[in-house]
Amino acid sequence: MSRYDPASIEPKWQKAWDEALTFRATREGGKPKYYVLEMFPYPSGRIHIGHVRNYTMGDVIARYKKQNGFNVLHPMGFDAFGMPAENAAMASGGHPKDWTYGNIETMVGQMKPLGFGLDWSRMFATCDPEYYGQQQALFIDMLSEGLVYRKNAVVNWDPVDMTVLANEQVIDGCGWRSGAPVERKELTQWFFKISDMAGELLDAIEGLDDWPAKVKLMQANWIGRSRGLQFSWELTAPVHGVETVEVYTTRPDTLLGASFLGLSPDHPLVKSMEGDNPALAAAVAEMRKGGTTEEALEKAEKLGFDTGLTVRHPLDPSWEVPVWVANFILMDYGTGAIFGSPAHDQRDLDFCRKYGLPIKATFDVIEGEVYHGGAPDYRTDEQTATNPRGMVTAFIPPKSAKVKWLNHFAGLDEATGQEAVDITIDWMEARGLGKGVEKFRLRDWGLSRQRYWGCPIPVVHCDACGVVPEKKENLPIQLPYDEGDKPIDFSTPGNPLDRHPTWRDCACPSCGQPAKRETDTMDTFVDSSWYFARFTAPRADTPTDMADAEYWMNVDQYIGGIEHAILHLLYSRFFARAMIRTGHLPEKCAEPFNALFTQGMVTHAIFQTKNAEGRPVYHYPEDVDLRDGRGFLKDGTEVEIIPSAKMSKSKNNVVDPMNIIATYGADTARWFVLSDSPPERDVEWTAAGAEAASKHLARVHRIAAEIAGADVPETKEDAALLKETHKVMHDVTLGVESFGFNAAIAKLYAFTNTLSKSRAGTQTKRFAAKTLAQLMSPMTPHLAEEMWQLLGGEGLIAEAPWPKPDEAMLVEDTVTLPIQVNGKRRGEIDVPKGMPKEEVEKLVLAHDAVLKALDGGQPKKLIVVPGRIVNVVV
RNA sequence: GCCCGCGUGGUGGAAUGGUAGACACAGGAGACUUAAAAUCUCCAGGCCUUGUGCCGUGCCGGUUCGAGUCCGGCCGCGGGUACCA
Numbered sequence: 001m002s003r004y005d006p007a008s009i010e011p012k013w014q015k016a017w018d019e020a021l022t023f024r025a026t027r028e029g030g031k032p033k034y035y036v037l038e039m040f041p042y043p044s045g046r047i048h049i050g051h052v053r054n055y056t057m058g059d060v061i062a063r064y065k066k067q068n069g070f071n072v073l074h075p076m077g078f079d080a081f082g083m084p085a086e087n088a089a090m091a092s093g094g095h096p097k098d099w100t101y102g103n104i105e106t107m108v109g110q111m112k113p114l115g116f117g118l119d120w121s122r123m124f125a126t127c128d129p130e131y132y133g134q135q136q137a138l139f140i141d142m143l144s145e146g147l148v149y150r151k152n153a154v155v156n157w158d159p160v161d162m163t164v165l166a167n168e169q170v171i172d173g174c175g176w177r178s179g180a181p182v183e184r185k186e187l188t189q190w191f192f193k194i195s196d197m198a199g200e201l202l203d204a205i206e207g208l209d210d211w212p213a214k215v216k217l218m219q220a221n222w223i224g225r226s227r228g229l230q231f232s233w234e235l236t237a238p239v240h241g242v243e244t245v246e247v248y249t250t251r252p253d254t255l256l257g258a259s260f261l262g263l264s265p266d267h268p269l270v271k272s273m274e275g276d277n278p279a280l281a282a283a284v285a286e287m288r289k290g291g292t293t294e295e296a297l298e299k300a301e302k303l304g305f306d307t308g309l310t311v312r313h314p315l316d317p318s319w320e321v322p323v324w325v326a327n328f329i330l331m332d333y334g335t336g337a338i339f340g341s342p343a344h345d346q347r348d349l350d351f352c353r354k355y356g357l358p359i360k361a362t363f364d365v366i367e368g369e370v371y372h373g374g375a376p377d378y379r380t381d382e383q384t385a386t387n388p389r390g391m392v393t394a395f396i397p398p399k400s401a402k403v404k405w406l407n408h409f410a411g412l413d414e415a416t417g418q419e420a421v422d423i424t425i426d427w428m429e430a431r432g433l434g435k436g437v438e439k440f441r442l443r444d445w446g447l448s449r450q451r452y453w454g455c456p457i458p459v460v461h462c463d464a465c466g467v468v469p470e471k472k473e474n475l476p477i478q479l480p481y482d483e484g485d486k487p488i489d490f491s492t493p494g495n496p497l498d499r500h501p502t503w504r505d506c507a508c509p510s511c512g513q514p515a516k517r518e519t520d521t522m523d524t525f526v527d528s529s530w531y532f533a534r535f536t537a538p539r540a541d542t543p544t545d546m547a548d549a550e551y552w553m554n555v556d557q558y559i560g561g562i563e564h565a566i567l568h569l570l571y572s573r574f575f576a577r578a579m580i581r582t583g584h585l586p587e588k589c590a591e592p593f594n595a596l597f598t599q600g601m602v603t604h605a606i607f608q609t610k611n612a613e614g615r616p617v618y619h620y621p622e623d624v625d626l627r628d629g630r631g632f633l634k635d636g637t638e639v640e641i642i643p644s645a646k647m648s649k650s651k652n653n654v655v656d657p658m659n660i661i662a663t664y665g666a667d668t669a670r671w672f673v674l675s676d677s678p679p680e681r682d683v684e685w686t687a688a689g690a691e692a693a694s695k696h697l698a699r700v701h702r703i704a705a706e707i708a709g710a711d712v713p714e715t716k717e718d719a720a721l722l723k724e725t726h727k728v729m730h731d732v733t734l735g736v737e738s739f740g741f742n743a744a745i746a747k748l749y750a751f752t753n754t755l756s757k758s759r760a761g762t763q764t765k766r767f768a769a770k771t772l773a774q775l776m777s778p779m780t781p782h783l784a785e786e787m788w789q790l791l792g793g794e795g796l797i798a799e800a801p802w803p804k805p806d807e808a809m810l811v812e813d814t815v816t817l818p819i820q821v822n823g824k825r826r827g828e829i830d831v832p833k834g835m836p837k838e839e840v841e842k843l844v845l846a847h848d849a850v851l852k853a854l855d856g857g858q859p860k861k862l863i864v865v866p867g868r869i870v871n872v873v874v
Numbered sequence: 875g876c877c878c879g880c881g882u883g884g885u886g887g888a889a890u891g892g893u894a895g896a897c898a899c900a901g902g903a904g905a906c907u908u909a910a911a912a913u914c915u916c917c918a919g920g921c922c923u924u925g926u927g928c929c930g931u932g933c934c935g936g937u938u939c940g941a942g943u944c945c946g947g948c949c950g951c952g953g954g955u956a957c958c959a
Contacts, residue, residue, distance in 0.1 A: 166957040746897035818893040
């Protein structure tokens with residue numbers, strides 16, 4: 001009898017699928033289409049086990065849909081622009097292009113042996129000029145539609161290397177290479193007008209029925225619609241001709257608690273005063289230190305500077321409020337100016353306590369009310385002249401909670417925060433003191449990057465004509481490979497395009513005079529914001545082909561990591577709308593991903609010892625022997641095991657799937673990454689698990705081979721096995737449909753046990769084994785083909801129709817009802833399915849455990865949930 | 875800081891508000907074998923006074939006849955935080 005030998009069967013069936021063009025996506029046959037897409041990888045060098053998990057999930061869906069009669073589009077490509085390629089060139093020489101294409105070749109070579117049902121003929125990398133040239137065409141169309149514009153924005157500036165840094169290159173506020181404290185600097189940059197669509201992008205979230213609720217919530221919070229009051233504060237003395245300061249607030253109801261007016265360090269008024277106020281300029285320079293991330297800004301120590309200016313309180317012109325510059329106010333949100341209401345905002349409170357500004361409550365607890373989060377106990381600690389109540393924690397009840405208003409200008413007594421906000425806005429509007437406005441947290445998408453390895457922005461700067469888009473017939477604007485006659489130098493900080501001797505020089509597309517190319521390249525999020533559309537016609541000489549897009553779009557199932565919940569997915573949603581506006585996608589594509597699934601990470605234990613200095617030393621999994629849950633090195637030293645850590649090259653705990661494939665085969669790797677853990681959750685990779693998976697597949701193969709060679713007539717066990725076979729069809733189908741791959745696999749284990757122990761006749765067993773092969777085929781396709789052939793299946797199992805259970809076989813005639821007494825299980829009864837409630841009650845009341853619990857008395861209550869459970873309350 | 879998740883035996887995990895621990899790993903016992911490997915069978919949350927027992931799903935509280943599941947508050951871990959992809 002042949003043994004399970006993945007090394008020989010896997011290449012054999014991969015060749016068979018290739019030759020039959022099984023996974024070539026076509027529009028033929030009048031069949032319905034199904035587009036399944038996994039987020040394409042960054043070509044980092046080698047695939048890791050997380051990729052295997054991600055693509056296996058997609059492959060299960062793709063193969064399952066094919067077996068269900070769909071024309072399936074399941075493509076693969078590479079998100080190939082980005083910083084690591086330039087960093088590699090910086091660190092060890094070479095060219096980002098060579099590094100990237102070399103990595104792609106390696107990774108394709110690693111992915112093919114996994115037997116994914118991919119249409120490789122559609123593959124592309126975003127760094128292919130054929131791809132980014134079409135992206136440049138898209139950009140030009142978006143520019144003419146008014147979806148792109150330029151404005152100033154801040155970047156991380158390394159004052160030593162004189163270069164722009166990415167956020168991840170800023171470590172503890174300092175440049176990663178120079179170590180110099182980073183500053184925030186303004187540059188003129190290109191922006192996509194995503195904020196124009198903020199309301200639409202927010203409202204449309206509701207319709208994304210097959211997206212995870214958590215992703216929708218995160219996107220909604222990110223876009224962040226708020227209604228507030230915009231109004232102006234009059235300066236008591238104009239500065240440089242400025243008479244008022246515009247403020248936006250979402251809590252206008254706390255206006256009487258205002259103790260300062262705060263300006264962002266980047267506010268135009270602040271900038272205009274810097275020149276003639278050295279102390280202010282110094283303070284603002286201090287505030288501009290540090291990185292640009294929201295986290296860095298939020299966590300930075302609150303810094304303020306008293307400008308000496310004052311403004312009149314809008315409700316009481318005799319009340320003068322001081323104007324401060326405060327580093328926690330963002331120029332990007334609202335108007336870049338706020339009024340501080342310290343009693344009801346923690347940041348404002350911290351600020352006022354630090355600088356001795358007054359703290360005045362505008363509302364208080366209603367006597368006797370308990371607020372969720374507990375009663376406010378903020379009247380503790382230091383009492384000072386400015387903080388008479390000694391407030392340490394601001395009083396911020398939820399907007400839905402009713403509070404007691406103190407001397408409210410619109411006459412409120414007891415009202416919720418939300419009611420107060422609405423009434424205040426109306427009150428202010430009626431008196432012409434301000435205007436209720438809707439604002440979004442979402443900012444425009446800055447796409448300029450001062451880097452080489454990205455898609456060049458296809459515009460030209462002409463002295464006469466200004467900023468001019470390149471002509472489409474000149475596309476693609478290709479990245480130069482060399483710097484004139486010598487290789488590009490990546491070891492110097494800064495953008496090589498900027499210092500290239502000839503690449504910038506060009507003719508103005510408008511007047512023909514000598515002009516300069518834009519040297520900024522695009523954010524790599526642009527590349528990944530439309531690749532899904534390009535896959536529908538990857539070789540078209542326009543960004544998309546409308547007929548192909550019409551047929552294949554939308555993506556029916558998109559699969560990727562939760563880390564992309566906001567940016568990538570939001571940008572893609574924006575791009576789909578922009579592509580509709582520019583005529584590159586049909587109207588139906590506004591939401592390009594019908595269903596989204598976010599999978600978890602693959603983690604692995606870290607094996608660690610300490611060196612003489614007590615610093616950790618990390619050991620590769622293959623150097624560690626595991627015995628009884630303890631790990632030992634070859635020389636017998638015990639290692640510390642840190643479980644379930646994110647795979648990281650620096651911790652030596654990255655599992656290379658190629659070792660597993662070489663040892664156990666692709667099907668084992670695929671089976672294991674799908675088993676045990678729910679797909680949305682992180683999964684721990686253990687070598688023992690892989691071995692167990694391998695043993696199971698060998699067992700399945702053995703069972704199939706035995707059945708193939710047997711000839712036993714029908715027995716009395718046939719009916720039971722047949723019923724179990726139909727049940728497993730139902731269970732596995734449900735599991736695959738609902739991304740419950742681990743649950744489906746558990747059912748397949750159980751069914752394998754059933755089949756193995758069954759003494760049914762060969763005909764029924766053969767049917768059961770063929771069904772098992774079919775149900776396993778999306779997960780372990782090579783083994784399934786082999787079994788199918790052994791058992792006499794026709795053609796390729798990959799193309800055979802998915803088994804459908806006979807509904808009559810799924811019906812159970814009796815059901816076991818647990819009996820609870822006061823919610824605790826005390827016994828059970830078997831009753832025919834559908835037995836009337838009254839009869840169940842009679843049986844229950846006659847049950848020993850119930851009689852004992854009642855002790856001659858009557859039950860207080862008897863709950864019968866038909867087909868489920870019985871609960872007796874005594 | 876803010877937004878979003880997650881937390882169940884030694885381990886991975888199962889469980890439409892209805893029998894907590896399916897299925898598997900590691901472990902234990904046995905069968906087969908000269909032996910080993912492979913394979914097969916069985917056991918297995920904790921505790922004790924071994925019972926129709928008690929406890930048990932990160933912690934505290936609530937809703938419910940009934941909570942791993944719903945609600946509130948904590949703690950811990952993870953993701954995102956707009957130039958990592």
